[in-house]
Amino acid sequence: MRKIRTIGFLCLVLFAENLFANEVNIFSARHYDSDVQLYEKFTAKTGIKVNVVSGKSGALEKRIIEEGADSKADLYITADAGRLGAFDAKGMLQAGLNSAAIKAAVPKNFRTSKWVGIAKRARIVYFAPERVSGAELTGLTYESLADPKWQGRLVIRASNNIYNQSLVASLIKNNGKGKVSKWSEGMVKNMARSPKGNDRAQILAVAAGEADIAVANTYYLALMLSGKKGPEQQAAAKKVKPFFPNQDGRGTHMNISGAGLVKGAPNKANAIKLVEFLLSEEAQNHIVNNTFEYPMIAGVSPHPLVVNMGLDFKQDLNTKVVSYGKRQADALEVMTAAGWK
Ligand SMILES: [Fe+2]
Structure with a gap:
């Protein structure tokens, strides 16, 4: 009897853990070690555990599509607006990346409600x-x-x-x-x-x-x-x-690396929080110093080697x-x- 009770209790614990897991699942085509350090910072700040599935963009997209409603993917992170746009066109993303914080951080031409630029x-x-x-x-x-x-x-x-x-x-x-x-x-x-x-x-x-x-x-x-x-x-x-x-x-x-909110994301709110964190000054500094991209937000300087290439050039900000x-x-x-x- 006691054994059955113990098993019952364990099942309840496992069920609750699953139900209340405070996590976010990232499918990332970026292969920077520095991104992992960034996710650790996010976890330290918010208590939200970040699970990363890494792979080439084609393989990740295929997996998300094939898993369908069962997919655990919350965010798809990859390079190129063309790639994010094409994935969106397949109906694989959902709106939600349009919080006030995101809108304030990312100029209009570098975002939609379903996917946003993280770096340029x-x-x-x-x-x-x-x-x-x-x-x-x-x-x-x-x-x-x-x-x-x-x-x-x-x-x-x-x-x-x-x-x-x-x-x-x-x-x-x-x-x-x-x-x-x-x-x-x-x-x-x-x-x-x-x-x-x-x-x-x-x-x-x-x-x-x-x-x-x-x-x-x-x-x-x-x-x-x-x-x-x-x-x-x-x-x-x-x-x-x-x-x-x-x-x-x-x-x-200009182009971006960015994040798309996956349709059916099981942890949508956490995914939005993570994108907002990636657009914070702290995260942007971390990103540009490791990847040599341009920051998405104002007030952050790129890596000195990128600064040396010239910063005062005119970016095409009209072509969305x-x-x-x-x-x-x-x-x-x-x-x-x-x-x-
Ligand atoms: Fe590249």
Whole structure:
């Protein structure tokens, strides 16, 4: 009898624990150790336990979709507004990230009610100073990268890369699909090689003399300069210089890493609290000093290596990042049609 009572009591404890578990479940495609330290700070502050499932974005999305109503996922954290937008378009996110604190922290063009930017990055041009003159760079735009003067001199990664899809989506949003089809053809003609490798590989190609200019995100140069990718990449990074396109017009293409509130999130309130924490000054400082991104909120300075790249550039704050997902299919279509590998 006593045994049965004990088992009954244990069951009750387990049931209660499950019912009142104060936790939040993050599915994260970011692979920074620093993010884990951040979650520990959040737990220390709030008592909310953070469970992290790490993986590549495609695998995480597939898992959340397949688990459906059984999914424990509260927040999906990943890079690129195009990726978050596409996941939202599949009906996998829900509204809720529109608290007063979030709205005050994140400018309108970097958020929706279902997903918000946590940090910013710019997709810019890198050049070899000994082979590219100042005159050649004057007034340089993304649009003018397709000019014949860059023939055989440009490297950029493949069309299946989400950063490129979002960049091209922003071009379609601003210039129309027809013009960007032509532009894509020009880009392919200008490539020094068939696209291969990640963003750092493009910077390395310019450093090695394989090309004169490259397109890559801002934080990669700082990451290489920091020495975290080894002395060879550090030396290579010193051989190239950053250039921020479209300064005379709408500004440089901006993107985000961000968080989406998953549909059916079992811990919705905790998920919102965590996003609010990630947008706090303390968390933003932690993020930018570890990832070399730009802060999402005002009043926080990026890492000194990023500051050195120049902070006074004009960001494109008119093209809403939500358009990257909406024009993603068109972007991929024009690149593929142009023979962009
Ligand atoms: Fe990246």
